[in-house]
Each structure stands twice: as C-alpha cells, then as structure tokens.
Amino acid sequence: MSSLAQEVALGKSLAAGLWCIGQIAIEPQENGRFALNHREDAGRNDLIAHTQPEKAAEIARFDDAGKYRPLKTAPNLRRGWRLVLESVAELRVALDLFYPGRLDVFVAWENNALSATPLRETLARQTGMYRVAAKIGEEEANTLVGNFCASDGGCLRTIMWRRDENGTTPSTLLPAEKFDPRYDQTGLGETVIPLLCQEACNLLVAEARKSVQGQDRRGQ
Template identity: 60%
Template sequence: MSQAAPQTRVDIAWLGELPCRVGQILIDKTPGEFLLCHRDDAGRSDLATSWTPYAASEIARYDDAGQYRRLKTAPNLRHGWLLLLQDFAALPLALDLFYPGRVAAYEAWSRDKLTTTRFRDTLARQSGMYRAAAKIGEQEADQLIANFCRSDGGCLRTILWKRTADAPCASTRLPPEKFDVSYDQTGRCERTLPLLCQEACNLLVAEARQVVKDGA
C-alpha cells in the first residue's frame, strides 16, 4: 500500500550551507545523496541505514528505551539510525516526519508570514472537555509552561508566542534563550535551524486542563 506524502511544499534552499542541524538531527551531503543521522551519532559506521524518507516516521516513533514519543520535538530522538536520501525532494518530507509542521513554520517565518497565537487565545478557543483549560491561573500557567516547554527534558522548540497580551513572554521561569531563534536548544551552541513554536500545542493544552482538574 502506498503512503501519502506529508503536505510539505518547501524548497530546501532554506537549509543554507551543509552540514546543518535541525533539532537533534545532523544533515550533510555526500556526492549524490543527503545524509541524516542523530547528532550524537556523527562519524559512526555501525548505523542501521534506510533509503526512504518514510523511515523517519518509524525512527521518530519511539525513544531509545522503546517508549512512545508523544511529542516529536522532545529531546529524546532515538539513536543508531542513518537516512540516505538521493531524491532532492525527499529531504523536507523526512524532516516533516521527524518534526511535523516545523519545516513549513520555519519557511513561513523566514518570509515574515508566520502568525503566532497567545496562550490565552489558544485556551479560549477550546471546546468540549478542553474548555476547562482556560480556567488555569496565571501563576499556574507560568509554572506549567516552564516545566512542559523547557528544552532540557521538555521540548526543543523555540517559543514565539506570549502567554497573554501583557506578558513579556510565554513564561518568566524560562531562560531568555528559549525565545531566541539563533540559540541551539540542545545546548551545544552549534549552528542550527530552529524548531519554531507559533502557538501552544495540544499536549500543553491537555496539561493545562489537568492542572485545573487537579485543583478543583
């Protein structure tokens, strides 16, 4: 059965000079093909090799311990794999499977067309069981966002949204680097393309609902 390609129509010119890093992934080019592997695995010769961009979906599904990765931008991408892609168009497809929606977000941001949504606005538009998430207090929200979105063990996205119209940022408990598109969220201080976050994800909304529920 054929697999439907992700809806990614982005020219990979935005990658710039190779080698390049996106999240925990190293991207390089050899004659005739692109090479993708975990940044920790650079230089290893014992990696399990795949030649299709769709292999990225399986690679990204579980961490090293075999646990399901519900958040694909969490800093727990598993090790031991290598993708060799000969098709120029296969690269953004693979990246979209590793980090859903982040290629398109970066491309839109680079053209000044990326729209951000404040946390409170995201909560206000929820319906059904998630409508209760909007009842979370400001201090609770500040702490929740700091815990859930932190780069060390949480999420590698660079946050562009604010918590409220008056708040200076998403959380005052996060370091300034969390909002800096030029900062390597893995902490390695290498040249990377950021995984941009334009609004709170569904998982964060669910956590906000849980905070409200636990405090009821």
C-alpha cells in the same frame, strides 16, 4: 512535479550552512543526496542505514527505551540510525516526519508570514473536554510552561508565542534563549534550522486542563 517553495527554502537554508535541525545532523553526499543521523551519533560506523524517507516516521515514533513519543520535538530522538535520501524533496518529506510541521513554520517565519497565537487565546478557543483549560491561573500557567516546554527534558522548540495579548512572557522560569530562533536548543551551540513554536500544542493544552482539574479537586 515542480519544486515546491518549501523545498526551495530548505535548499537555501542548507546552502546557508544550516546543517542541523533539532537533534538531527544533515550531511551532503554526492549526486545531490543527503545523509541524516542523530547529532550525537556523529562518527559512528555501526549505524543502521535506511533509504526510504517514510522510515523517518518509524524512527521518530519511539525513544531508545521503546517508549512512544507523542511529542516529536521532545529531546529524546532515538539513536543508532542513518537515513540516506536522494533529493531535497525526499529530505523535506523525512524532516516533516521527524519534526512534523516545523519546516513549514520555519519557512513562514523566514518570509515574515508567521503569526504566533498567545497561550490565552489558544486556551479560550477550546471546546468540549478542553474548555476548562482556560481557567488556569497565571502562576500555574507560568509553572506549567516553565516545566513542560523546557528544552532540557521537555521540548526543543523555540517559543514564539506570548502568554497573553499584552505580551507577558510565557514563563519566567525559562531562559531568554528559549525564545531566540538563533539559539541551538540542544545546547550543542551549532547553527540550526530552529524548531519554531507559533502556538501552544495540544499536549500543553491537555496539561493545562489537568492542572485546572487538579486544583479543582484540591479545592473541594
């Protein structure tokens, strides 16, 4: 099978010195191998080693307390593991399970092919039980995004979308670096492959729905 464009792009990113993604450190090994671990586990020699790229899905599924992680870019990746992979192809599969979809979005951004969707457009598109989410007020949306998407405890993605088509900032409660792809959202200050967010996730849409429903109930 030929090398896919994404694998080539990943190889280039590594060659350019981007050895971190989210909470993961990627370490080059001999014979084209890579070793991955939690960035805060650097130097530990008691890590449990794995070799299957698909193991990443299992590692990413629960946090250290055993709680399910519905948002894989939340800053609560489990620690204590080490994943040794044979090739860039395996690395790509593993990273896609740790941070699903982020690599493709990053490659699209690097190729100037990433289009971001404003939050209002995402909400207006919803049908069924999520249709009501579009009713969220400006102030409520500002607060919701400010809390839900914050890198400190919320989500490590770099927000690329705006709140509306006029370019309103997603939330005035978030610092400017939350929108800067060069910034390491973990706060560790390293050069990273950013976890770019081109459109509000379903979890945020669900929270917007809850916010509207809560307000409706309060208004009754």
